[in-house]
Amino acid sequence: MESSRTILTKIFTDYYLGAAQAKKDGKPIAYVTAFTPVEILRAMDITCLYPESYAVVCSASGKAGDMIGSSGMGQFAGDLCSYSLISLGMDHAERLPYGGLPEPDFMVATNNQCGTTLLWFRLWSQRKNIPLFMIDYPTGSENTDQNEYVYRQYLALIEFVKKQTGRDLDQRVLAQQAANSRAACKLWSQVHVLNQAALQIDAAKLANALFPIVAARGTPAVCRYCETLIHEHSRENENAVIAAQPSFRLLWHGYPLWFLPKRYPSFNDDRFQIVLNDYTLWWDLDYPAADTLESLIRPYTSTYLNWLPQRRIDWTEQLVRDYAIDGVILHANRSCRRALAHVIPLRDHLLRQGIPSIILESDMANPDYYSPEKMNSQLESFKESILAA
C-alpha cells in the first residue's frame, strides 16, 4: 500500500507537471480562487490552477518578500492580502518555485471567501489582458432567491467557458467530480476526527495535508490520500505513529503561518499542543448527494467565510466541545478582512464561556508581520492563563 506521503507527492507532482504539460499541449488553463466550483470546469476538461495555493508554496519557500515587492502595489502593499500580492508579484519576480504557474487562458473568481479575490483577479486579468468570470455568492443564508441566482450564474459560466475554449460540459464527468468531492470532504472531516479523543495526527502535518483537498478536490486521488492518512494514524493500526499526548489541547483559529517550518509558533512546552486548526476544516464542504449542477450550489454558497459571524462563533464553540479544547488561539490575520469580522466577538464569547483565548496578530504568508519575540511573550502569558484556569 502506498504511504500518504507518496500519494501527496504524486498529487503535488501531477498538479504542477500536469499544468506544464497542459500548457505544452495547448489545453486550456484557468486560474481559480480557492472556492471555485472546479467540478464544472473539470467537466469541461479545463486544467485549474490555484494562485492562492501557489502563494502558500512561495511563502513556505521564503519567497514572499521578493514577490510582494514585485507586485506593483507599492505603498498600498501593507494594507492588502499577501496571497494577492505574492500572485501579482509572480509576473515579475525571478527564480520562482516550480518555475511559476503557466499562463492561464482565463480566470474564474468567486466572492464566497472574500471580496479581495474579485479585486485582485480583476486587476490581474486586466494586467494580463485575459478574460475573467466572476461568480457572486450572496453572504449568509437570508435570501431565498440565492439558489436560483447562483444556478443561473453556473449556466453563464458554462457558456463563458464554451465561448473561450469551444468545449462542452460533460454531465457524466460532472457527476463523477461532484461525487468524488463529496466523498473527499467527508473523509477529510474524518481525518480531523482522529484528534477528537487523543492527538493522533500532528497539526503541522494536517496543515501540510491540505493541498489535495484544495487543489485536487474532485479527483479520486484525494479520497485515497485521506483514507491512507486515516489508516496510518488510526489507533487500530498497530504501526500507527501516535504523538505524545499533551496536557493542554489547543485550537488554532484561522490561517496557519505558512512561512514557519512548523506552520505554527512553538510553545516551547510539550504540555501544550495544537490538536486542531479549524482553517483546514473550511474544506469540509457540504455537498448534497445529487451530483448535479444544482448540487454545487450549497457547498460553495455555504463556505466558512460566507457564513455570518454568529454561525462561525457557534461552530467554533462546538469544536471546542468536540475536541475537548483547553484554550483557543485566534490568529487575527491582517490579510483577510472577512476572517477578521468575528475575531473580537469570538474572543469575548469564549472568555464569557470560561475558555482561555488569545488574539495573535500576524499574517498568513507575509513574515514581515510576524514577530517571534512578541508572539512568544503573548503565548507565555496565554499558557499561564490556561494553567491558572
Added chain:
Amino acid sequence: MTAVDPILKNCRSMVLNPHHRRAYLQSVSARSCGIIGYFSNYIPAEIIAAAGFHPLRLIGCFGSVSGPALCDPMCSFVQDFYATQCSGLADLLTGLVFPNSCDSLKVLRQVWQTRPDGPQCWTLDHPVNTDGPALLYLTSQLRRLASELAAASRSTVSDEKLHAAITEYNTIRGLLRQCYAKVEARRLRYSDLLAVATAGLMLDRNEFTRMLQEFAGSSLSQPLSGNPVMLAGPLTDDLELVGALENHGACIVGDSVTNGWRYCSQDIATGGDIYTKIAQHILSQASPTAFDLHRPSLAARAAELGACGIIFLNQERCEPHVHSYVKCAAELEQQSIKTLLIEVEHGRPGLQARDLMRIESFMELL
C-alpha cells in the same frame, strides 16, 4: 453676503458638525416613521423614502474621537463609523441598510449584527456582475428590501409612492447636473457644490429641493481662475481638504466621486417595472463590487472637462479604490495625465502638513 450664503452655511454645518446634524435629525425623526441610515449610493434612498422613513446617507464628520476599534486593516470610514456608533453618537437611527459591497462594510455589518443593542439591519445584495442573472437577482432583492422596510414602518411601498420618490430624487439629480455644468464653466465653486450635494444626502429631500433650486440659480459674476483639475475617489466629505485644494490654485471642474457626479449623472428611468428600472440604474453605475469605479474612463471624463490633472482622494485602506487607483494611475500615466493621490483618514481633523506640501508641488507641476 449673497442669497445662497445661508444655504452654504447650513450645508457645510450638516457635513462638518455632528452636533448640528444631530439636532436637525432629531427634528426630522419627530415628523417621519424614523431615520434609516444607508452606506452607499447603490442603495436606493427612493425605496427607503417610499416606506415612510427619512433616508440618511451616512456621510460627513461623525465626530468620533476614540472608541472601540475594529481589527486592522478595515478602512478608515468604517472604523470611524463603528467608533461613533459605539460611543452612542448616532443613536437616532431606526435602522441601517448595508450594501453587500466591500469587505470592510461586510465586516461592519457582521460585527454590528453580533451587537444586541444596535438598530435593525438590512442588507441589499449588490451583484458583482451586470448581466441578466444579476439584473433578475437585484430586482428581487430590491422588492425584498421594500417589503421588509414597509413591514418595519407598518406601511406599504406601493408603485405610486415609489414613483413619486423617484420623480423627486430625479429632480434633485437634474438640479445637481445643472450645478455641475456651472462648475465646469467655472461659474460655481466646486467645494460649495460638494457641500450642498453631500448635505442633500442627509436633509429632508423636499426641503433640499427648494434649497437646491435657489442654489442652482446662483452664479459667480467672474469665472474662477486656477489650474483645471478633476477629483476622483470614493465618498468625499472632507470639505476642508477640498477647500485647501482650491486655495492652492486648483480650479476643480468636475469629479468622479460617489457623492458627486457619480450620484447625479443619470436619472432612474420610469415606465415599466419600477424595481427593474431601479436595478438597471444601480447596475449601470460604477461600484466597488463591479470594480470599474470610474465609468466612463477617467481620461475621457478629464478630457471632456478640460482638466489637466486628476486628484484622487481615497479613504485610507479602502481596498476597492486602491485596486481601482493602481489600474487608473497606470492608464493615466500612459496618456500623460498627471495625477496626485491623497489618502484621507475619515474623521481625522485638520490637514496634514505633508499633504499640503504635496498639493502645492502638484499645482506647480500643472
